[in-house]
Amino acid sequence: MHPEPFDLHQTASEGHGDPTASLPPAETVRPDDGPTYDVAVIGGGTAGLSAAVALSRFRRSVVVIDDGTPRNAPAGHIHNLLSRDGVSPEELYRLGRDEVDGFGGEFVRGTVDAVRGELGAFTLDVADERLTAGRVIVATGGWDELPQLPGLAERWGKDVIHCGFCHGYEVRDQRVGVLATSPMAAHQAMMFRLLSPHVTLLAHTTAPSSEQHEDLARRGIAVASGTVTEVLSESDHLSGVVLEDGTRIELDALVVAPVVHARADFLAPLGLQPTEFAVDGHTMATQIETGPSGSTDVPGVRIAGNASEPMGQVVNAAASGLAAASAMVGEFVLAGASAQ
Structure with missing residues (x-):
């Protein structure tokens, strides 16, 4: 039945x-x-x-x-x-x-x-x-399985994103950070560079190779060294990240690789x-x-x-x-x- x-x-x-x-x-x-x-x-x-x-x-x-x-x-x-x-x-x-x-x-x-x-x-x-x-x-x-960073999970699916095809057009011309946690991070940054001139690769746990550094520089992609310790939000919008030395990088969107x-x-x-x-x-x-x-x-x-x-x-x-x-x-x- x-x-x-x-x-x-x-x-x-x-x-x-x-x-x-x-x-x-x-x-x-x-x-x-x-x-x-x-x-x-x-x-x-x-x-x-x-x-x-x-x-x-x-x-x-x-x-x-x-x-x-x-x-x-x-x-x-x-x-x-x-x-x-x-x-x-x-x-x-x-x-x-x-x-x-x-x-x-x-x-x-x-x-x-x-x-x-x-x-x-x-x-x-x-x-x-x-x-x-x-x-x-x-x-x-x-x-x-998301990176374990304070403030990240709360913005997941909103302005913490993972896929250029799924969300890329919506962050065009914005300040985009790419959190490097895998060997594909540099590629992700280059992909989002097709959508915005304001892309920063956050080295975090996976620093780019010297060859990748040169490729990123040719494309105008900044590289921020150091581990990210916190994701910041203001008025229900992502506003940036904080590095381990206290440096704050202002962002509108953060790309991660769960x-x-x-x-x-x-x-x-x-x-x-x-x-x-x-x-x-x-x-x-x-x-x-x-x-x-x-x-x-x-x-x-x-x-x-x-x-x-x-x-x-x-x-x-x-x-x-x-x-x-x-x-x-x-x-x-x-x-x-x-x-x-």
């Missing part, structure tokens, strides 16, 4: 920013009842909703399990998404849930603690309850574990290794979005969700499935 569907429009109006605030809890399902759903999609962000739309349009029974904590929730707007530039994450997900609902997909609020089983008979533990499904798409994304961790611990019972993605020995992210269309070593389990592509943008996540769903439709064909 399926969990009772919820009213999507009531959720949008009463959720106060939480895109799944009114979702019902998971309902207990006995494993010997057989698969309750053809596909369980874990994660209700861009990748998960894209997968759910495609599968629902092929008349597969789909449930989306989501805990309401999308990675991009701190951001006010989404960019580089054709025809939807500037849309808020909350609005994009509301529109996506409407589409899934319109094609018969269902939603459950909760966090998946573990996935067990095999192709055709997976069980998903959601708090103290259990759901079953024949196949699983994991679209839980990642979480950002370590992106895949949200995938619940896959451990299946033997799927995140692996590190490193550059010159520096961990940039953790991710689930996948093959074509998000395939894994576990038949019936595919990964979409930032859990397998930590640097991907929203449009990449949408494409990967569709790719995973398309591959599963092919599997249903080969398995002899028909209209329901």
Whole structure:
């Protein structure tokens, strides 16, 4: 028996920013009842909703399990998404849930603690309850491990940013600082130099090489030596940083490089574990290794979005969700499935 569907429009109006605030809890399902759903999609962000739309349009029974904590929730707007530039994450997900609902997909609020089983008979533990499904798409994304500096986390997603494609145009011509915590910092600074003539590389924990120093100087990018000790804000706007010697550098935006961790611990019972993605020995992210269309070593389990592509943008996540769903439709064909 399926969990009772919820009213999507009531959720949008009463959720106060939480895109799944009114979702019902998971309902207990006995494993010997057989698969309750053809596909369980874990994660209700861009990748998960894209997968759910495609599968629902092929008349597969789909449930989306989501805990309401999308990675991009701190951001006010989404960019580089054709025809939807500037849309808020909350609005994009509301529109996506409407589409899934319109094609018969269902939603459950909760966090998946573990996935067990095999192709055709997976069980998903959601708090103290259990759901079953024949196949699983994991679209839980990642979480950002930010540099530990006073005042930084409070501005994350506002004027502490990480991606030139996601936020660069919005800080054009402003005073931009790039916090060097990885070997990619000099490259980041050069990227933002395309957007503003006022870029400073804050050496912090990763000083540029002599060759990078010369390249930065040729582009008019200043380099500030010394460790940053604090991020400053005034009137709800970032105003600068303080170095260890007390020097204050005035800024309008600060670019950081968080370590992106895949949200995938619940896959451990299946033997799927995140692996590190490193550059010159520096961990940039953790991710689930996948093959074509998000395939894994576990038949019936595919990964979409930032859990397998930590640097991907929203449009990449949408494409990967569709790719995973398309591959599963092919599997249903080969398995002899028909209209329901």
